Amino acid sequence: MNKVLFFAHLRDAVGAEYLTLDAGGKTVAELKDELVEKYDLPRMETVMTAINEEFASNDEVIRDGDEIAFIPPVSGG
């Protein structure tokens, strides 16, 4: 299983700080697509992904037990 954390407006869209789901074997891009379909998440293509607190590209493969975080870049200042 995987713990998937959401930051900023993604957390509001999902309605929870994190989800527990089975993402082992999927790429980051595949997981994003699944989540977009289920939760209507906005602009996931520009959202940054961390696997175990390390930056991960869209084609990186998730292993069982990895902790995933989705962090949207913001522009306010």
Add this chain to the structure above:
Amino acid sequence: MNKVLFFAHLRDAVGAEYLTLDAGGKTVAELKDELVEKYDLPRMETVMTAINEEFASNDEVIRDGDEIAFIPPVSGG
């Protein structure tokens, strides 16, 4: 084994952000005593201890694999 993290001036006294050592079965007080002897740590009796990011009293027993953090209360403002 246990990862033991040091904050603020304790880190300077130990000379490292963390140590890896075997504290399983010891109480927090026993671990403090050992470290005081080895590193000449100042005022350890008032330093707060976290075990796995949760507050722990001096008589709590450490288990193998627990992550310990020593956090000195400071007074500046």
Add this chain to the structure above:
Amino acid sequence: MNERYSRQVLFPGIGQEGQAKISSKHVLIIGAGALGSGSSEILARAGVGKLTIIDRDYVEASNLQRQQLYTEEDVAEKLPKAAAAEKRLRAINSAVEIRAIIGDATPELLEELVGDVDLMLDATDNFETRMMMNDISQKYKIPWIYGACVGSFGMSFSIIPGKTPCLNCLLRTIPLQGMTCDTGGIISPAVQMVIAHQTAEALKMLVEDWDAVRNSLVSFDLWRNQYTSMKMSKAKFAGCLSCGEERTYPYLDHENMTKTTVLCGRDTVQIRPSSAGEISLDQLAGQLSALGYTVKGNPYLISVEIGAERMVIFQDGRALIHGTKDLTHAKSLYQRILG
């Protein structure tokens, strides 16, 4: 709601209702140094109804590196921090009712003040005053937010009576201090980081979003890139003399308070007269000038050079002796001047 607060009303955690609550609340800030100047500015900008600020010190050159309300002019005028803070906060937000108290936070003063206070913010530099705030908080059921920093390190913890552990549960005794504060220095980003945590917690409490209040003690080191969050529910101590069943509020008892203090991080001793009462600064300044001393002053204090030391005397008889850490020596200088 006012255009002025539109950006924070837009934030879902606050909204119109939250803004109305913020504008009806009274916050007491103890200390107007680094933490107090920063957090009072944030709360004044946020539109809090009333701010009371207590500080015993005046603005010095070494404060300007991190104390954000003050300018070079305040240093030149030796303004008390509470007075300088009030001046700047009024220019920032004239709608906030501001009360500045130049003096020491004693149990008597706090008990007299807290009648309509909704929240206290810790901006002091010593544990003696914090333990007193902590007892006041428990006795009058007013939440307070601990914050402190030294070097690039800092911490914060939100204390809600009847819900969280209190500071006395955590510390059990006043920690011996001095060393870290004297030798560690301080950088301004560490101050701002503590303020960010304290004021975020303050806004949650002012809008009464109690579920959002942090239940952990945060500590961080910005130079070493450390950050940790320690859950605190297990720290609650049944036998605590401040919040337990057999509570005595020990830090409201004068027997437990010192009269002479070395100020943290400074070569300065503070003397507090044992009995309260006002002194005539004009008269004293006249006498001292006549005796050949170099005396400067303003309506709030006078400053006298005495050999290598410098003594600053306030209207309530309190004095700061700069240039020494020797309590006995300081006391003797004080008595030489004030009898």
Add this chain to the structure above:
Amino acid sequence: MNERYSRQVLFPGIGQEGQAKISSKHVLIIGAGALGSGSSEILARAGVGKLTIIDRDYVEASNLQRQQLYTEEDVAEKLPKAAAAEKRLRAINSAVEIRAIIGDATPELLEELVGDVDLMLDATDNFETRMMMNDISQKYKIPWIYGACVGSFGMSFSIIPGKTPCLNCLLRTIPLQGMTCDTGGIISPAVQMVIAHQTAEALKMLVEDWDAVRNSLVSFDLWRNQYTSMKMSKAKFAGCLSCGEERTYPYLDHENMTKTTVLCGRDTVQIRPSSAGEISLDQLAGQLSALGYTVKGNPYLISVEIGAERMVIFQDGRALIHGTKDLTHAKSLYQRILG
């Protein structure tokens, strides 16, 4: 070393040597809104040698909730932020050389400015300007520190050319934005938290303690009590057009820049004339008054009511049209006034 900086000289990460370095450095801050007003104050107090601040906006009532250098008087006078910031920063530290530039951060302006700049701080509110800073940073080998916030959420990342990934590696394209910033609002503690991270990183770079510089992107949510640190070395992208082998610095090319922009979080359109040049504000104000328009002004700008909208025109021909998000409508209003 000066008594003024004694507390930060005491901090072992800085010391006498670090303080001397800080006082010899030049920092460019792009933007004087929430982040820029806060970080410029911290760096001025820390005694940086020279600060250059660029901002195109003027102080409005809705800024006061979180933009720390400004007062109600600045709003009443409609002062440009760069000018108001300069005034306050001088009162805070007269030893710092401050250059305030009222205008847009264009590639030409930045290329002209950065000759002796040691560090750039991001305090802008849009990704177009950040991508431009990022290209300037790579082209001239000047580190910069990304920072941004919305609601109670914020983030920061330190970018060192030749060492860390750059912003274009992370984003690959300018994110579509607007929604979060328009709908999320902002609370001041989130601003302060970003500033704390940016200025701590700035001090490390100014004293050249490169090993202490954070190699992760920090993000946090103060209302939700979240904090995370993401290691970034794997984000480096070999094909990056800003920092890769085949770099073209795409964001220094005017073809990639818009001329008309809806300002983030505001019902306002900015129009930038395609050719540079000064206009006579006095003459224009006279003409408009004669036509029956309500016109106010100061040496930097004039403000004209046009039906439900309000247009503010700057000396360089740039205009802000308040009360609309419609680019075409805004452009037509602009052309009605300025041809």
